Amino acid sequence: MALLACSFLIFFSVTGVNAIEDNVTDGTIINDTNALENEEKNISQSSDVDSIDNDTENQEDTVIYQTSAEDPIGSVTVEEVETASIYLKNYVDTYNSLPESIPVGSYTLTLAEFLKVLLTTTIQLDQGDTDTPIIITVVGEASNPAGNVNSGNILKSEYLQNAINILNFINANGRAPNYCSTSLHNLRFEGILFSYAKIIDFYKEHDRLPNYTIITKSDFMGSVTIEEIETASAYIKNYVETNKVLPETIQVGSKSLTMSEFLKVLLDAVINLDQNRSVPVAVTDVGDAPSPAGQKISGNILKSEYLEKATSIRNFIDSYGRAPNFSKTSLGNLRFEYIVFSYAKIIDFYKEHDRLPNYTKILSSDFIWKSEGVYNIQIITYERVKYGDSYRYVEKVSDTPTTNRTVTVEISNIDTSTGGDVTNNSVLMQYISRTDVVNKLIEVSKNGTPMIRFGDGTGTKVMMISGVHGNEIPPQIAMLNMVNYLMDKDIQGTIYIVPFAIPSSTANVARYWNGQNPNTISHIPGTPTYKILNVAKQNKVNYLGDFHSTREGGYPGANAVFCSKYPLYTSYKMAYYISKQTSSKLLVYSTAAMEYPGAVEDASNIMGIPAITCESLSNHGTVRSGSVSRSFYQMVFLARYAKLV
Numbered sequence: 001m002a003l004l005a006c007s008f009l010i011f012f013s014v015t016g017v018n019a020i021e022d023n024v025t026d027g028t029i030i031n032d033t034n035a036l037e038n039e040e041k042n043i044s045q046s047s048d049v050d051s052i053d054n055d056t057e058n059q060e061d062t063v064i065y066q067t068s069a070e071d072p073i074g075s076v077t078v079e080e081v082e083t084a085s086i087y088l089k090n091y092v093d094t095y096n097s098l099p100e101s102i103p104v105g106s107y108t109l110t111l112a113e114f115l116k117v118l119l120t121t122t123i124q125l126d127q128g129d130t131d132t133p134i135i136i137t138v139v140g141e142a143s144n145p146a147g148n149v150n151s152g153n154i155l156k157s158e159y160l161q162n163a164i165n166i167l168n169f170i171n172a173n174g175r176a177p178n179y180c181s182t183s184l185h186n187l188r189f190e191g192i193l194f195s196y197a198k199i200i201d202f203y204k205e206h207d208r209l210p211n212y213t214i215i216t217k218s219d220f221m222g223s224v225t226i227e228e229i230e231t232a233s234a235y236i237k238n239y240v241e242t243n244k245v246l247p248e249t250i251q252v253g254s255k256s257l258t259m260s261e262f263l264k265v266l267l268d269a270v271i272n273l274d275q276n277r278s279v280p281v282a283v284t285d286v287g288d289a290p291s292p293a294g295q296k297i298s299g300n301i302l303k304s305e306y307l308e309k310a311t312s313i314r315n316f317i318d319s320y321g322r323a324p325n326f327s328k329t330s331l332g333n334l335r336f337e338y339i340v341f342s343y344a345k346i347i348d349f350y351k352e353h354d355r356l357p358n359y360t361k362i363l364s365s366d367f368i369w370k371s372e373g374v375y376n377i378q379i380i381t382y383e384r385v386k387y388g389d390s391y392r393y394v395e396k397v398s399d400t401p402t403t404n405r406t407v408t409v410e411i412s413n414i415d416t417s418t419g420g421d422v423t424n425n426s427v428l429m430q431y432i433s434r435t436d437v438v439n440k441l442i443e444v445s446k447n448g449t450p451m452i453r454f455g456d457g458t459g460t461k462v463m464m465i466s467g468v469h470g471n472e473i474p475p476q477i478a479m480l481n482m483v484n485y486l487m488d489k490d491i492q493g494t495i496y497i498v499p500f501a502i503p504s505s506t507a508n509v510a511r512y513w514n515g516q517n518p519n520t521i522s523h524i525p526g527t528p529t530y531k532i533l534n535v536a537k538q539n540k541v542n543y544l545g546d547f548h549s550t551r552e553g554g555y556p557g558a559n560a561v562f563c564s565k566y567p568l569y570t571s572y573k574m575a576y577y578i579s580k581q582t583s584s585k586l587l588v589y590s591t592a593a594m595e596y597p598g599a600v601e602d603a604s605n606i607m608g609i610p611a612i613t614c615e616s617l618s619n620h621g622t623v624r625s626g627s628v629s630r631s632f633y634q635m636v637f638l639a640r641y642a643k644l645v
C-alpha cells in the first residue's frame with residue numbers, strides 16, 4: 001500500500017495525461033481501486049472486549065431470547081416504536097448525527113434504551129406479533145463506541161441473529177455494546193441503532209421486515225469547524241511547498257482525513273464562506289481518485305470559476321462517491337492533487353485576509369511529475385495490417401494517420417499484489433494465440449491483475465472475468481480468444497475484460513490464493529476479487545460474468561450457468577438466455593449470497609450488478625476437447641445479451 005500510495009501521490013504520468021486529453025469530460029477512466037485498502041484504517045483496538053461475536057459457541061440456541069428480569073420502566077406499543085424510528089431516521093438524515101435522547105410514546109429514552117426497544121420490536125415483528133407491548137428497561141450507554149464497518153447490505157437472517165446477540169449482550173452487561181461484529185466488519189453503536197430504526201421504518205411502510213438493511217460507512221462521521229479546516233489548509237500549503245507532494249492523510253481537528261475526504265470538506269467550506277456562512281462541515285467517506293491525471297498547466301483561475309468548479313466537483317463526489325481524477329478548467333485539465341492544493345490555498349488566504357481571494361494561481365511546478373509508472377493505464381491503439389492471407393492487429397507506434405482499421409483499448413492493472421508470469425503455465429501457453437494485444441496483457445500481468453477495456457466507457461457496460469481459479473484453463477484461453485475477437489468488432493457500449501484475475505495463480509496453475517479460495521472471499525476488502533468487483537462498481541458496470549471450468553464429478557461437473565433470482569432478477573434472465581444459447585445447464589438459486597456469500601457472482605449481485613457464473617466441463621489443469629469453445633460462446637452470448645456485439 002505504501003508503495004502504491006507513492007506512485008499515486010508523488011509521481012505523475014505523462015502517459016496518463018496524454019490519454020486524458022482525448023477523454024474530455026468527467027475524469028472517469030479505468031481505475032486502480034487499491035486505495036480501497038484504506039478502509040481498514042479506522043480499526044479501534046481498544047474495544048475488542050466489547051465485540052458481539054457471531055461465532056460464539058451457543059449460536060445454535062440463540063433463537064431463544066429470554067427477556068431479562070430487570071425492573072421495567074414501563075412499556076410502549078409497536079406503533080409508538082414505529083413513530084420514534086421515523087423521528088430518528090429523519091434526524092440522522094438531516095444532521096448526520098444522533099439526537100441525545102428520543103421520545104417514544106410517553107417516555108423519553110436514552111439511545112441505549114431505545115436500541116433495546118428497537119431490537120425487541122424487530123424480533124417480535126419477525127414472529128408476527130404486533131400486539132404485545134414492548135417493555136422498557138434501564139440500559140447503560142455504550143462505553144466507547146467504535147467500528148470500522150464497510151458499506152453494504154446485511155441480510156435479514158443476519159440482522160435477526162445480530163439482534164438476538166446484542167440483546168444477550170445488553171442483558172449480560174447492563175449496557176449497550178460499542179459495536180457489533182457483522183459480515184461488513186464492526187458496526188459501531190450509532191450504526192446499529194440507525195439500522196434497526198430503518199428496519200422498523202421499513203416495516204411501517206411495507207408491513208413486513210426488509211430482506212436486508214443497507215449499511216453506509218460514512219454515517220455519523222461528524223463534522224469539522226472552519227477553524228480546524230483553516231489550520232489543516234495552512235499545513236497542506238506548507239507541506240506541498242516543501243515536498244511537492246500531498247501527504248497521505250491530514251489531521252483536521254480530531255479527525256484524520258484522506259486527501260479525498262479533505263477535498264470534499266474544503267469545497268464545502270469554500271462554498272459556505274462565499275455565502276458568509278462559517279458553519280461546521282460534515283465529514284463523509286469519499287473514495288480516492290483512482291487514476292489522477294491532468295495537463296501540465298500554469299495560470300490563474302478567477303474566483304467565479306473556482307466557485308463554479310467547487311460546486312461541480314462536489315456534485316461529482318456526490319454522484320460517484322469518490323474524488324475526480326481531474327477537473328476541466330479554462331486552463332486545461334487540472335489534476336486531483338492541484339485541485340486539493342488550490343482549495344487549501346484559498347482557505348489559507350481566507351484565514352489571513354478574512355475574505356476569499358480574487359483568483360488562485362496554478363503552477364505546474366507545484367508538484368513533481370514523472371514520465372513512467374508501473375501502475376499507469378496504458379492507452380494503446382492497434383492497427384489492422386495484412387499478414388499473409390489474413391489480418392492482424394499490431395500496436396500502432398507512430399502518429400501517422402492511417403486508412404487501416406484501428407482499435408484503441410485501455411490496459412491497466414487493477415490489483416498490484418497479484419502479479420505473475422503466466423507464460424509459466426505451459427498448458428495455457430499451448431493453446432493461446434500470441435497476438436500483440438495478448439502479449440501486452442501477459443506483460444502487464446507480471447505487475448498485477450490486468451484489465452482491458454473495449455469501448456469508451458459509455459453505453460451498456462459488461463465485465464467478464466476469468467482466472468479466479470488459476471487452475472481452470474479453458475475459460476482463460478477463451479477469454480484471450482474473446483480479446484482477439486473483440487479487436488475486430490465495433491462495440492456499441494463498453495466491455496471490461498479481466499483475463500487473469502490472479503496472474504500468480506495462473507502462473508502456478510493454482511486454485512488457492514493466500515491459502516484461500518478466491519471465490520469465497522469477494523466480499524472481503526483487500527482481496528483480489530473484491531478489488532475487481534470494486535472496479536466494476538466504480539465504472540457502473542451493468543452485467544457481469546465470471547467464467548470457470550469444472551471437473552468431472554465435481555460441482556457442478558457439467559457445462560452450466562449459475563444465477564440467483566433475488567435480489568436481481570436480471571441475473572436469472574441473463575443466465576436463462578446464455579444457458580439456452582450454449583446448451584449449458586441452468587442452475588438457479590433463490591437468493592444471492594445465502595449459499596456462497598463470497599462468490600464473485602454473489603457479491604456482485606449484492607453490490608447491485610446482475611451477475612452469473614459460467615462453467616465449462618474440463619478437469620483442472622487440463623483442456624478438454626470443446627471446453628474452450630463452450631466457454632467462449634458463453635462469453636459471446638453474455639455480450640450479445642447486453643446487445644454489445
Ligand SMILES: [Zn+2]
Pocket residue numbers: 468469472519548549
Ligand atoms: Zn472455479
